[in-house]
Amino acid sequence: MTILEYQEKVDEWVKTYGVRYFSELTNLGILMEEVGEVARIMTRTYGEQSFKEGKSKPDLADELADVLFVAVCIANQTGVDLNAALDKNLEKKRLRDKERHWNNPKLTGKSKNNNPAGDRTKP
Numbered sequence: 001m002t003i004l005e006y007q008e009k010v011d012e013w014v015k016t017y018g019v020r021y022f023s024e025l026t027n028l029g030i031l032m033e034e035v036g037e038v039a040r041i042m043t044r045t046y047g048e049q050s051f052k053e054g055k056s057k058p059d060l061a062d063e064l065a066d067v068l069f070v071a072v073c074i075a076n077q078t079g080v081d082l083n084a085a086l087d088k089n090l091e092k093k094r095l096r097d098k099e100r101h102w103n104n105p106k107l108t109g110k111s112k113n114n115n116p117a118g119d120r121t122k123p
Helices: 003-017 024-045 060-078 082-097
Strands: none
Touching: 003 060, 003 082, 024 060, 060 082
8 A cells, every 4th residue: 555545544534433633733642642652662672671461562563553543644634745745755864864874883883982883881
């Protein structure tokens, strides 16, 4: 499915089952809640925190889909064509960052004090 098709399907779902879009500010709050759920899974899966015993591990894919759904709702209600926006954004990043990350010693492992990327214990 393309981004445009997804925007259309979300719009159809909202009008069929959701009655109408929530206000833009309400959707912003919902988006923050959904991103928080993704953060909770990530910090417990890849960070030092752990999941509570007896609770099933949440589904990261489903939570990421929730984030995308709400972001698409906001795009739809504010008239943003996400296909065009994503193309423009990727081109911006391509031009801005074409050499930046290759010159980042934290990413290439060529730091002056030989500190591997992600190792915050060394100076």
